[in-house]
Amino acid sequence: MSKTPHPATDLALCAFILAVAALLLVGASSLPPPRYDPLGSAAFPRALGVLLIVLALPIAAGAVRRLTRRSASLPFPYDGGALLRGGALFLLLIVFIAATAWFDVTFWIAGTIFVAVAGALIGGFGRKQIAVSTIIGLVLCAGLAIMFSRYFHVDLP
Amino acid sequence: MIEFVNAIAASFEPAVFGCLVLGVALGLVVGAIPGLGAAMLIALTLPITFHMGNTTSVALLVGEYVGGISGGLVSAILLNMPGTPASIVTTFDGFQLTRQGRAARALSLGIVASFAGGLISALFLAGLSPFLAKFALRFGPWEYFGLIMMAFVMLAALAEDSLVRGLIGAVLGMAFALPGIDPSAGHQRLTFGIDSLLSGFNVLPVLIGVFAIKQVLIETGRNQPVPELVQNEGSLAFGLKDLRKFTPNILRSSVIGTWVGLLPGIGASVASLLSYGSAKGFSKTPENFGKGEEQGIVASEAANNASVGGALIPLITMGIPGSVVDAILIGALMIHSLQPGPLLFQNSPEVAYGFIGSYMVANFVMLALMWVGVRRIARLAVVPNWVLFPMILVFCAIGAFALNNNWFDVWVMIGFSIIGLVLNFASIPLGPFVIGFVLAPIAEEQLRTALMYSENGLQGVLGRPWALSFLAISALSIIVPPLLRLVKRFRRPVSRA
Numbered sequence A: 001m002s003k004t005p006h007p008a009t010d011l012a013l014c015a016f017i018l019a020v021a022a023l024l025l026v027g028a029s030s031l032p033p034p035r036y037d038p039l040g041s042a043a044f045p046r047a048l049g050v051l052l053i054v055l056a057l058p059i060a061a062g063a064v065r066r067l068t069r070r071s072a073s074l075p076f077p078y079d080g081g082a083l084l085r086g087g088a089l090f091l092l093l094i095v096f097i098a099a100t101a102w103f104d105v106t107f108w109i110a111g112t113i114f115v116a117v118a119g120a121l122i123g124g125f126g127r128k129q130i131a132v133s134t135i136i137g138l139v140l141c142a143g144l145a146i147m148f149s150r151y152f153h154v155d156l157p
Numbered sequence B: 001m002i003e004f005v006n007a008i009a010a011s012f013e014p015a016v017f018g019c020l021v022l023g024v025a026l027g028l029v030v031g032a033i034p035g036l037g038a039a040m041l042i043a044l045t046l047p048i049t050f051h052m053g054n055t056t057s058v059a060l061l062v063g064e065y066v067g068g069i070s071g072g073l074v075s076a077i078l079l080n081m082p083g084t085p086a087s088i089v090t091t092f093d094g095f096q097l098t099r100q101g102r103a104a105r106a107l108s109l110g111i112v113a114s115f116a117g118g119l120i121s122a123l124f125l126a127g128l129s130p131f132l133a134k135f136a137l138r139f140g141p142w143e144y145f146g147l148i149m150m151a152f153v154m155l156a157a158l159a160e161d162s163l164v165r166g167l168i169g170a171v172l173g174m175a176f177a178l179p180g181i182d183p184s185a186g187h188q189r190l191t192f193g194i195d196s197l198l199s200g201f202n203v204l205p206v207l208i209g210v211f212a213i214k215q216v217l218i219e220t221g222r223n224q225p226v227p228e229l230v231q232n233e234g235s236l237a238f239g240l241k242d243l244r245k246f247t248p249n250i251l252r253s254s255v256i257g258t259w260v261g262l263l264p265g266i267g268a269s270v271a272s273l274l275s276y277g278s279a280k281g282f283s284k285t286p287e288n289f290g291k292g293e294e295q296g297i298v299a300s301e302a303a304n305n306a307s308v309g310g311a312l313i314p315l316i317t318m319g320i321p322g323s324v325v326d327a328i329l330i331g332a333l334m335i336h337s338l339q340p341g342p343l344l345f346q347n348s349p350e351v352a353y354g355f356i357g358s359y360m361v362a363n364f365v366m367l368a369l370m371w372v373g374v375r376r377i378a379r380l381a382v383v384p385n386w387v388l389f390p391m392i393l394v395f396c397a398i399g400a401f402a403l404n405n406n407w408f409d410v411w412v413m414i415g416f417s418i419i420g421l422v423l424n425f426a427s428i429p430l431g432p433f434v435i436g437f438v439l440a441p442i443a444e445e446q447l448r449t450a451l452m453y454s455e456n457g458l459q460g461v462l463g464r465p466w467a468l469s470f471l472a473i474s475a476l477s478i479i480v481p482p483l484l485r486l487v488k489r490f491r492r493p494v495s496r497a
Helices: A007-027 A043-069 A080-102 A107-123 A128-153 B003-009 B014-032 B038-049 B054-079 B084-101 B104-134 B142-159 B163-176 B203-222 B240-262 B267-282 B294-318 B324-335 B342-349 B350-378 B384-402 B406-425 B431-454 B457-463 B465-496
Strands: none
Touching: A007 A043, A007 B163, A007 B406, A080 A107, A080 B003, A080 B163, A080 B203, A080 B406, A107 A128, A128 B384, B003 B142, B003 B350, B014 B038, B014 B054, B014 B240, B014 B350, B014 B384, B038 B054, B038 B203, B038 B324, B038 B384, B054 B084, B054 B104, B054 B294, B054 B324, B054 B350, B084 B104, B084 B267, B084 B294, B104 B294, B104 B342, B104 B350, B104 B406, B142 B163, B142 B431, B142 B457, B142 B465, B163 B406, B163 B431, B163 B465, B203 B240, B203 B324, B203 B384, B203 B431, B240 B267, B240 B294, B267 B294, B294 B324, B294 B342, B294 B350, B324 B431, B350 B431, B384 B406, B406 B431, B457 B465
């Protein structure tokens, strides 16, 4: 973490910070003025919004400076394969959650499929990986479904 | 004293002791697996603690904390891969000993030093906490606000290389804590018409997203091959001769670890590095350090375990977290409707002393489990990612859902995992982010209360010396490092001339 990130990453960070700051300032502008306490509800969001903008400035300036000095010669720091693997797993997780949350797929079925596919995605689509992941998924999700619904009174789909 | 003895006795109640053993065992396994750690484990098991009593929850979480820090030594010594950042220094000499065929010796020293470090810091925890809590009872809202600001700034300044990035982490964390019903005024704030946001973002989905899911995704991206486990022949042993030889180092390193742990943001890895340096300084053969020097392992492991006890002191006495794991523990207490701080000793002494008792007993449990099962733990540390990660993700989803039986929290978890990834790629430390998120509501409440009672507005702080000192330390922590850098820059050309 001690290395300075790629300028593109820093610029993306600044965009994110500015978006958060804008939300804070817009949200604070619609809050009523203080009645009982001197500060009121809007003071903290306003202060934090301004602070975020102030803190983003040196990061943005540094990123622009580094970009212009070593114009476009900087390689993109992330391995494409790594991003693809991580991204695919993340997408799979979202599909699993959406299936149970929106389409009422039974938890243990969706969970088993998720564990099986995720295991294969990370470890490779070999027979061993698929078989072991499916068994693990089935045991884990069925066990969790029983534990949470019977003992913790949590209604899993 | 009687409360402390009662807490120790309570730790041996079957349910509490069972949770403690389970927590330590889970912690040891997760701590031994490179890439995972106590923070992720505690965040994942928080949902289970909703259905448990306060003392059993504390036992489980403290056990996980102790186990999580201690387990790192197994992979550091046998795989040359620290299970936790706290064990990085252990690899310097631990793996060298393993390569020399003396893995059992390295493990024995690491385990005993971890135990001793933990135990010594537990004594500090037991001795200092009640007095500090009594002292902190004098604190008013100004002092608390100052203390929280000091924790933010020190964390931001010390956690990473860049103060600005640390501060961005803290301020972003604070910003995400604001949505919901404003507790002072009672009206909606930053909810943008979303009803599910009325109670704000719950701590648990935020923690799971930022730590567990983010970490799994990053490790999946790295896709590192499973490390090869070095076979360790021989049995573990630690005799009286060893005790005499290593006692001064253990005592010194434990004290360093405890005091480093007390300070917010520095953490176990710096504690072990400082102790290692000091052991090298005191050694008659400093040239052996890094080549399999036994004192190096002892210094590192005693210090990193001692820092856990040190960090628990400000946590239970003032509600100020010293590290990310401590921030999660504060979140855990809040989920159980407990407010960490001096009033914890008055309102829920069983929890306050439960922390101390559980921490002390957890160290004995850790010693026993490590001594008996270190080889099995080592084998678990090389479980392939494709088996482990999907299971963790299922736990994450079900844990976030179980909080309120609704899917909004699960989507919040997903959202915060993206934020965690963004922060990770941009080298924004997560410690200040999490601590900002957990402490921001308290900081705001304290400041607003202080101003309500103050007749002179912000000038009211001038009459509060402790608050003023805390704020002065915060300001100095921001101003001094860039000033020192400037001075260095001006000096350089002069010295060249």
